[in-house]
Amino acid sequence: MKIVIIGAGEIGYDLASVLSQEKHDVIVLDRDKQALERVVANLDVLCFEGNATSAKDLVDAGVKDADILIAVTSIDEVNMIASMMSNRLGAEMVIARVRSDELSRPNAPLKSTDLGIDVLIHPERSAALEIVRLIKRASASDLVNLADGRMQMIGLRIGKDSPLVGKTLVEYAEDFSDITFRVVAISRKGLTIIPSGSVRIQAYDQLFLMAKTETIPAVIKTTGKPDVEINRIMIAGGTPIGAMIARILCQEEKKWNIKLIEPDQDTAIELAEELKDVLVLNGNPTNPDLLATEGITDTDAFISVTDDEESNIISCLMAKHLEVQKTVALVSKSDYIPLSQTIGLDAAVNKKSAASNEIHRHVRGGRVISVTALQGIKAEVIELQAAPKSKVVKKPIQKIRFPDGCVVGGILSNGSTDIATGQSQIKPNDRVIIFCLPEAVDKVTSLFN
Template sequence: MKIIIIGCGKVGSALAEELTMENHEVAIVDISAQKLQEVGEDLDALQIHGNGSSINVLMDAGVTSADLVIAVTGSDELNLLCCLVAKNLGKCHTVARVRNPIYNKEINLMKESLGISMIINPEMATAAEIARLLRFPSAIKIDPFAKGKVELLKFRLKPEFRLDGKSIVEINMKGKHNILVAGVERGEQVFIPNGDFVLQNGDLVSILASPKNASAFFKSIGLKTNQVRNCMIVGGGTIAIFLARMLLEMKMRVVIIEQSKERCELLADLLPDATVVNGDGTSKNLLFEENLENAEAFVALTNMDEENILLGMFAERMSHAKVVTKVNRVAFDDITDELELGSLIHPKYITTDRILQYTRATQNSIGSNVETLYHILDSKAEALEFVIRENSSVVGVELKDLRLKNNLLVGCINRGGKVLIPRGDDCLMVGDTVVVVTSQKCLRDIEDILEK
């Protein structure tokens, strides 16, 4: 596809990097020549210096033949205007990042009246991701497939689970669990395991299963499966407001600690059912006064990565809470991956992933076959969702007879709403939704799983 990205910040540059890797024709527009120069050193993309709402600039970027325009500048209004102008100049799909909560109730109206295909609020998307984790606190990370009917859940193997030294086959035979171990991270190594693979304590294990079957498996090994009943949030920003609303709807008790008195007054007005505490969330005394040791969930959402990292480590050490730590700067990845911070949340990645999912769905409508794609296992593997079409050569062939590429698993099949963990004698049928896990990069069609 031909894609124009307006805005060359963290999200814009990440999108450009990913989309050029997927062999899309990408043009990047930004008003800052310096930002374009920094990104352009590593990307094979057309660079246009100028205002993305300008007709001349968009024409230079090729808007008349573009399939998709993505506006992710720092201004909500500019993003909306860019999409409006692009839509009128060409026949493209448009995506706008809109952060101000004041627009939330107007999103559907804006999409209809302005013809914008997708509007994403990064803070709301981040809050929804955290809320999903608190529904299933045993998982470090959860990625949904087949509209939530299948999930990829990551957890760390501990001695009390009694799975150390067990092979994948042994686990499946003993428990008869309808799950599939899709990937294992062990130190710097990443594995797409076969049945003979042996697990070790400390492994980060990713399983594919329906929410019901994942819950049954976690219960069988002694992991907590019920959603948390109370949550302590440090930091009263926009993400905290969205998250608190979601948690209150889930009947959780919510405590928010915020240092700014003025902000606390706003939080109390917006969230009358939450407990709002004015104080320094990094104070150990205050955290214990607010009953940290009995909290079932702890979410660090301050505006400083360093504070969030320290808070996450402290909560992991001093409580049994499900800990979620927000980190904005990607430069910390190598450090944070080695620390006990619970579930790490990167708003930039979440926003980028949502936009990429829409991009792939758009591509699917004009010829591609990827419904959903996630980078998993420390970005060294991919989990892809395909829909099986009538003309596919994999239809009706038993999986054991397919010549699959190395380091690739057919993880699960969604057939008419029923989730199947496939065995060797299962076949793929027309209309099936299939999740494939692989370390092979750039699979774009179900046919690509086969050796040529």
């Protein structure tokens, strides 16, 4: 496919990297010469220096013949204008990243389709929802909803005192044969392992396990971690993400005790007027005295989502030092994510990866229902639908020649969900959840067509 990406920032670069590896014809358009030089130096893609709101530059970049146009600059207005012009010029599908939720509100005077946008990506909302899910599963470092929420994949870090240390995955499964789950990946000292049954669990491994949603609490207990209930939450930063987290939690049936700290006085006043069930404080969320005064030692979860990612990390480390049970930091540099747990954070969320995952699903198309790149680990979770005449149907999974570096996690068939075993059979139109290394994605996808 011919894909034009407008914006050579973190999201644009990440998408160009992945899509070029998948042999798509990728063109990157940006007016920032330095950003384009980085792309040229590292990726096998075409680059074009130009203005995204110029019809001439869009035509010169090949938008007229594009199968997909992806607008992911840091400015909403540029993305919207570029999308509208690209749609008029003939791009078959237009995907745009828009930070503001104005276009997605029910009573919005303008819809995304009015601007020629086929798919609207809202990374702030995706990140906020991910943080809320992590708060609800306090022991998890990662959490991905699968099969319309009927299954979940969680990441759990194994402590040195865990009863699982030294056991093989076969022994682990045998010890808890009354619980249906599957270990689908292990992150160990920066390496990603798609495991076999003979792999032994080591201290400080990060296990990625999959199970039905209602079984997840029992799975967490097997690792020696209690699934702690969170009631009192402190949010550092009244940014769009911080405000969105507070709104989402306030809409829940459960009544949370929420404090939000915002350094800008005007923003704090606005949020206090809007969020009636949240105690909004005006102050510096990295100030230890303020945190102590406001009772951080009695807080169950501390979420730092300011615009300064170093401050997010430092304030979460401070909270962890004060024995807060769950800390979540918003980071923008993907390189920080593998380090987050090493230095003591419970979880790190990257809003750019949330946007990349959503865009990638639409780019892959075909039998692909969803694609999720796991943070801090080189593996992807893919949800595929089996074509009636594909190579994977009507035979046990153990007899299918899947490429190296992938494992089948679960099957959704006629409304029922099951964790996959070697004897499981995939029927036509079943949805199958597969965990695999990036280099195996295309081979796996082709088996389902």
